[in-house]
Amino acid sequence: MDVRPRELAPISLTVNGNVHELEVEPRWLLCDVLRHQLGLTGTHVGCEHGVCGCCTVLIDGRPARSCLMFAVTADGADIRTVEGLARGDGKLHPLQTAFRRHHGLQCGFCTPGFLMAALPIYRRAGALSDDELREALGGQLCRCTGYVGIVAAVRAAAEIEAGDSAP
Amino acid sequence: MFGERVERREDLRLLTGGGRYTDDFEHDAAQAAFVRSEHAHARVLDVDVTGALEVDGVLGVYTHEDLTGGFAAPLPLLVPHEGIVRPRTQYALAAEEVCYAGETIVMVVATDRYVAEDAAGRIRVSYEPLEAIVDLARAADAGATVAHAGAPDNIAGRVSEEKGDVDGALANAPHVFEWRFEIERSASTPMEGRAVVARYDERDGMLMVYDSTQAPTGIRGGLAALFGVDLERVQVLAPDVGGGFGVKVMQFYPEEVLIPWAARRLGTPVKWTEDRREHFIGSNHERKQIHHVRVGCDDDGRILAFETRFVHDSGAYCPYGLIVPVITSAQLPGPYKLENYRYEFRAVYTNTVSTSPYRGAGRPQGAFVMERTLDRLARELALDPVDVRRRNLIQPDEFPYEVGVTFQDGGPTVYDSGDYPRGLELLLDAVGYAGFAAERERAAAEGRRLGLGLGCYVEGTGIGPYEGAAINVMGDGTVTVAIGLSTQGQAHETVFAQIAADELGVDVERVQVSTGDTRRIGYGVGTFASRSAGVAGNAVKRAARSVRHQAQEFAARLLEAAVDDIELADGAARVKGSPQSAIPLGRLALVANPLRYAYGAEATEAAVFARKAYSSGEAPLHEDATPGLNAVEYYSPRSGVFGFGMHAAIVEIDPDTCNLLVRRYVIVHDCGRVINPLVVDGQVQGGFAQGLGGAFFERIVYDDTGQIQNASFMDFLIPYATEVPAPELHHTETPSPSNELGVKGVGEAGAIAVPAVIANAVADALERPIDSMPLSPLQLFDMLHPDGNGR
Numbered sequence: 001m002d003v004r005p006r007e008l009a010p011i012s013l014t015v016n017g018n019v020h021e022l023e024v025e026p027r028w029l030l031c032d033v034l035r036h037q038l039g040l041t042g043t044h045v046g047c048e049h050g051v052c053g054c055c056t057v058l059i060d061g062r063p064a065r066s067c068l069m070f071a072v073t074a075d076g077a078d079i080r081t082v083e084g085l086a087r088g089d090g091k092l093h094p095l096q097t098a099f100r101r102h103h104g105l106q107c108g109f110c111t112p113g114f115l116m117a118a119l120p121i122y123r124r125a126g127a128l129s130d131d132e133l134r135e136a137l138g139g140q141l142c143r144c145t146g147y148v149g150i151v152a153a154v155r156a157a158a159e160i161e162a163g164d165s166a167p
Numbered sequence: 168m169f170g171e172r173v174e175r176r177e178d179l180r181l182l183t184g185g186g187r188y189t190d191d192f193e194h195d196a197a198q199a200a201f202v203r204s205e206h207a208h209a210r211v212l213d214v215d216v217t218g219a220l221e222v223d224g225v226l227g228v229y230t231h232e233d234l235t236g237g238f239a240a241p242l243p244l245l246v247p248h249e250g251i252v253r254p255r256t257q258y259a260l261a262a263e264e265v266c267y268a269g270e271t272i273v274m275v276v277a278t279d280r281y282v283a284e285d286a287a288g289r290i291r292v293s294y295e296p297l298e299a300i301v302d303l304a305r306a307a308d309a310g311a312t313v314a315h316a317g318a319p320d321n322i323a324g325r326v327s328e329e330k331g332d333v334d335g336a337l338a339n340a341p342h343v344f345e346w347r348f349e350i351e352r353s354a355s356t357p358m359e360g361r362a363v364v365a366r367y368d369e370r371d372g373m374l375m376v377y378d379s380t381q382a383p384t385g386i387r388g389g390l391a392a393l394f395g396v397d398l399e400r401v402q403v404l405a406p407d408v409g410g411g412f413g414v415k416v417m418q419f420y421p422e423e424v425l426i427p428w429a430a431r432r433l434g435t436p437v438k439w440t441e442d443r444r445e446h447f448i449g450s451n452h453e454r455k456q457i458h459h460v461r462v463g464c465d466d467d468g469r470i471l472a473f474e475t476r477f478v479h480d481s482g483a484y485c486p487y488g489l490i491v492p493v494i495t496s497a498q499l500p501g502p503y504k505l506e507n508y509r510y511e512f513r514a515v516y517t518n519t520v521s522t523s524p525y526r527g528a529g530r531p532q533g534a535f536v537m538e539r540t541l542d543r544l545a546r547e548l549a550l551d552p553v554d555v556r557r558r559n560l561i562q563p564d565e566f567p568y569e570v571g572v573t574f575q576d577g578g579p580t581v582y583d584s585g586d587y588p589r590g591l592e593l594l595l596d597a598v599g600y601a602g603f604a605a606e607r608e609r610a611a612a613e614g615r616r617l618g619l620g621l622g623c624y625v626e627g628t629g630i631g632p633y634e635g636a637a638i639n640v641m642g643d644g645t646v647t648v649a650i651g652l653s654t655q656g657q658a659h660e661t662v663f664a665q666i667a668a669d670e671l672g673v674d675v676e677r678v679q680v681s682t683g684d685t686r687r688i689g690y691g692v693g694t695f696a697s698r699s700a701g702v703a704g705n706a707v708k709r710a711a712r713s714v715r716h717q718a719q720e721f722a723a724r725l726l727e728a729a730v731d732d733i734e735l736a737d738g739a740a741r742v743k744g745s746p747q748s749a750i751p752l753g754r755l756a757l758v759a760n761p762l763r764y765a766y767g768a769e770a771t772e773a774a775v776f777a778r779k780a781y782s783s784g785e786a787p788l789h790e791d792a793t794p795g796l797n798a799v800e801y802y803s804p805r806s807g808v809f810g811f812g813m814h815a816a817i818v819e820i821d822p823d824t825c826n827l828l829v830r831r832y833v834i835v836h837d838c839g840r841v842i843n844p845l846v847v848d849g850q851v852q853g854g855f856a857q858g859l860g861g862a863f864f865e866r867i868v869y870d871d872t873g874q875i876q877n878a879s880f881m882d883f884l885i886p887y888a889t890e891v892p893a894p895e896l897h898h899t900e901t902p903s904p905s906n907e908l909g910v911k912g913v914g915e916a917g918a919i920a921v922p923a924v925i926a927n928a929v930a931d932a933l934e935r936p937i938d939s940m941p942l943s944p945l946q947l948f949d950m951l952h953p954d955g956n957g958r
Contacts, residue, residue, distance in 0.1 A: 047443040146894070
């Protein structure tokens, strides 16, 4: 396919359950489209080279760096961002509650990435050793917390969830 | 609420994607990109921008020649000092000479960042490369290559100071040692880079700037002066800031001047968001120093004289003056009594990114030098390093303690309070010092090398000049608190709410704190130097007390009671012991502001209430009354307040990978009275992680030509969760007698001792001296194979 940098291409993204028909330049990063075309600024950009993990979103259920993907390559994908984490009634997701309770965030910039990276694993956290859990979170950088609160929060989230759904 | 583990108020926003960082504003703004010098040192011969102008979507391309007046002058020197020999700051856009790779030369503004970078890529800069000087030790020599063409040498400034008689004491000391210590260049690297958005409205002449800065009020004042307009015509908001650690307090970086300039010139909002590469080459670094120490002591390890002569890497310019080496000099003695102490430093220009404070701000260097000196002399004299420390510690009955040299604020360094021996004993207990020798032996029998290291520090915090707080009670009982400080994650919206809630007898959930918005309070200094709790905390206390007095006086009048008999509790003012007399604070605020009550149930109730209350025919307000319940108060501390801590690490060196394994890390920490333990723990844990980065992972590496070799997170290794163990925390609380809350700062504390402690622990494990930091697996490999075999 002949790609011209500034020619707009039509794509369709499902983000947090909403379908968006968009026209994007083929070079636009997915993170930029989420942030600046859709206004979903909860996804942050910390390095633009795939190391810090601030821009992590779920693409078809799996955590991925939205700074390492062009929006056109995500055409047709089902994307979940931090804005889609809390329930519709405004109640925090158990992971969010856990991060608050365990002081898993300070400046908050890496936080959405950590939440999305932890989302597929927090229910299994109880079965993981400390090393294993840290390894599982080892794709995300935080410069503020020293990770103590983050690790504790991911470990606690499943229990909070169980408590939430108890009668 | 003071002292309670209150969950953070700001979290709800930040956890749900509702945080607002600078790049989250003005999606439709034009965007800037910069052409930065490729050379560490060069003359700029020509800038050809024609290619850029041809790009569709470009709105403007600017070089130094386009700037006039103050915009064409060198950027300000933030902290002047009489020791500065040749002050140098850069131009917003380079004029004739560039002095570091990364220096801004051209600004392109276009419809979006992609287009701006397209255009920037088509700009041709012709350079005449000049020889660059990068090596700090060589740069300080007479006759060295100069970082600035035509300069006689590279000395930016020099300062020396002496307490007692160092030469005399050294001459009489039974033991004198000389050592060289070096600490490498590093950087804050917050997860959010810098960013600036500016919007100019020519109809009312208002300039609105969003800036990821630690000091919005200073940015506002500077911009107003630069544009030659009233302060009221410029407003600056530091919204949510994604980490700072020092690098975001500069006043001014070039972009902070140029983006507002472009917004006014183009009449359209303009945004610049730093990318990570730009951050490494265009935002300040810190840490690099080389110390030459002479220390004299007696047979028991009591220090009789201490001298350090050191060089500090200023980088290409000295926008922040000499503050980092000044802090190193004042804080190097730490908790130890140095009766005879002399320092002498030179700040030296090199063709590298300029340096300015990074969390710890000169203290990690000082602590490294002091703590390694203590361990080395203990080893030379075959003494227990703990005993050496015990013998040199300042004792609890010696406060206030005069260190005898000048503090960073220009006054004397006087420690307000502390109990260092208690902290040290608590640490030794916690880490199991007494049993460690046996543990070390057992490990050695298994072929494992364990080491234990200690380190102590004192941190001057809470420096002036001042901070303020504006408090206002809303009609619904909400209390708003505006402080001039920005927040980069320090929980300001929570801890200052706690202070106000206590004073006003309201639930902390009813207090809303706004930070870093000059529209809300025009005077403030900034969030740096671990000063927010100590300075702004006490300002909030004062403002809340003024509001409480207003409420008491007004309620006393309405309830026909004595002022002293009115208490504030449960969100209301009431006569003590008479809950039925309670007037909700919001209603009181409305009644105290006649005719404000137009809408809402509270207003209607207040109106009815007011009619009854004023039925005596009395004027609603006294002649000198303040309407409503609101106050602005400031606090200007006379001097800093000094927190302290003692750290210990037990480390093991992996013989196969030469990786550093931190088996245990114990911290005893004292920041005076703790406002919120959750937050203090988080600050100390985060500081520790950053300190550990500086001990083993992070260093900025330049080659001889002045190119950074690791300007990305792939190569500049911030530790992940896999590298940072959870430290064990213990607190002591020695209140500061200098402010009414008894608090001291905590922001930088955790980071200060870590390189020193890790160095001592590794030196203990390998039984070899360590005189430079950070360490790396390669260095450990070489230390494990001193004969050179194994490579």
